[in-house]
Amino acid sequence: MLFGKNNRAHAEAPVGLVDLHCHILAGVDDGARDDAQMYDLIRLEYDCGVRHLCFTPHYNPAIFTPKPEKIAESFEKAKLFVSENLPDMSVYLGNEVFMRPDTVERLRDGSCRALGGTRTVLTEFSPSMTYDEMRLYVVKLLSNGKTPLLAHIERYEKLTEPKDIMELKSLGVKFQINTEAFSGPRKKFVSKLVERGIIDVVADDRHNHTRGNPDMAECYSFVAQKFGERAAHALFVSRPSSILNIIEK
Numbered sequence: 715m716l717f718g719k720n721n722r723a724h725a726e727a728p729v730g731l732v733d734l735h736c737h738i739l740a741g742v743d744d745g746a747r748d749d750a751q752m753y754d755l756i757r758l759e760y761d762c763g764v765r766h767l768c769f770t771p772h773y774n775p776a777i778f779t780p781k782p783e784k785i786a787e788s789f790e791k792a793k794l795f796v797s798e799n800l801p802d803m804s805v806y807l808g809n810e811v812f813m814r815p816d817t818v819e820r821l822r823d824g825s826c827r828a829l830g831g832t833r834t835v836l837t838e839f840s841p842s843m844t845y846d847e848m849r850l851y852v853v854k855l856l857s858n859g860k861t862p863l864l865a866h867i868e869r870y871e872k873l874t875e876p877k878d879i880m881e882l883k884s885l886g887v888k889f890q891i892n893t894e895a896f897s898g899p900r901k902k903f904v905s906k907l908v909e910r911g912i913i914d915v916v917a918d919d920r921h922n923h924t925r926g927n928p929d930m931a932e933c934y935s936f937v938a939q940k941f942g943e944r945a946a947h948a949l950f951v952s953r954p955s956s957i958l959n960i961i962e963k
Contacts, residue, residue, distance in 0.1 A: 727934035727946075732766040732954035733759060734829060735810065735836060735865060735890060735917035736926070739788040742780040743772040745921040752788070753795050755920060756803075762931040766804050766960055770836050773826035774812035782824065806830030806958060810865055812838045813851040818858045830958045834861045834888070841869050845878045852887050863888040863957065866919060868895040868904050883912060888957070890915040893926075893933035896940075908941055908949070915957070916949045 736759070737745025740752040759767050769792065771785055772778040789807050796803050808829035811817060820826050821835065828835045835855060839848055848870070852862045864882075867873060867889050883889070891913055895904045907913050916933060920926025928936075930950065938946035955961075 727763045727931035727938075727950070729763045730765050731763045731930050731934060731950045732768075732958065732960065733764045733917050733920075733930055734768045734808075734863070734915055734954050734957065735770050735892075736767065736920040737769075737771060737810075738920055739769045739771050739785060739792060742785050742788055743778045745771070747922075749788075749791055751922065752792060755922070756792060756795060756805075757800070758923070759918075759920070759930070760800050760803055762929045763934070764930055765802060766806070766955070766958060768806040768808055768829055768958065770808045770810040770829070772812065772838075773809040773820070774838070775814070776812075804960075808836055810836045810838050813848075817851070818854060818860075821858075821860065828860065829863070832957060832959060833859055834863050834957050836865050836890070837862045838865045839870060842871055845872050845875070848873065849878075849882065852882060852885065856886055861886060861888060863890050863915065865890050866892045866895070867907075868892065868898060868900045874903065879907070879912060888914040890917055892917065892919045893928050893930065894919075896933065896936060897928070905940070908937070908945065913949060914953045917954075 737743055738752055738755040740746045740749045746752040746755055769789060771780055793805055796805050806829065807827065809826040811826050855862045864887060868891050873879065889912060891904055893916060918926045918930050934946050934950050937949060
């Protein structure tokens with residue numbers, strides 16, 4: 715465990731976590747390779763307390779060009795598996811959208827999609843993209859009625875200045891970090907953002923059994939201990955629920 719071997723003993727994550735970023739639809743990107751692995755990873759998410767899971771296959775035509783019908787086919791298999799085996803789990807579909815000049819047009823024509831039928835788009839940039847370039851892209855999304863949720867912001871080399879982050883926040887941009895961000899090279903930076911209430915969502919960005927660690931339950935436990943139960947609930951339950959328009963029970 716990346717957060718210490720005794721972490722789970724101190725604070726167990728509750729059932730009802732929301733994971734808005736994963737790559738476990740079979741055969742559509744660099745995530746699950748086949749149906750069997752997809753089913754195993756869905757069950758892993760369930761066992762970690764996740765009850766709302768949004769599949770977000772990559773949309774980046776330069777690298778990944780999955781056909782919409784293949785994504786739809788895998789999603790139908792995932793829904794059937796969940797309904798037959800994990801009936802109290804809900805699944806949703808979106809994309810992790812690599813930002814390009816034609817992104818808005820591709821969202822309109824259905825080549826890629828927002829999260830779970832909402833207006834929130836999980837957006838990805840090149841790690842070395844400048845802040846000004848990022849700003850231009852998110853302003854274009856916002857002006858077309860979309861809300862950017864910036865994926866794993868801990869990876870962006872040019873998004874480090876507090877004034878830049880606060881400017882994006884004031885425009886209406888939301889921020890997501892991966893579970894591994896708390897143990898990565900920018901963990902101090904990430905912790906400061908959490909302490910200031912800037913981060914909206916923690917997700918695991920799971921691809922397989924090893925890429926996606928630490929898992930959601932382990933990370934929830936860590937966040938609850940370090941920042942408090944209220945912060946953990948906001949990052950893993952209430953804020954992602956509001957993005958998917960889930961009514962909390």
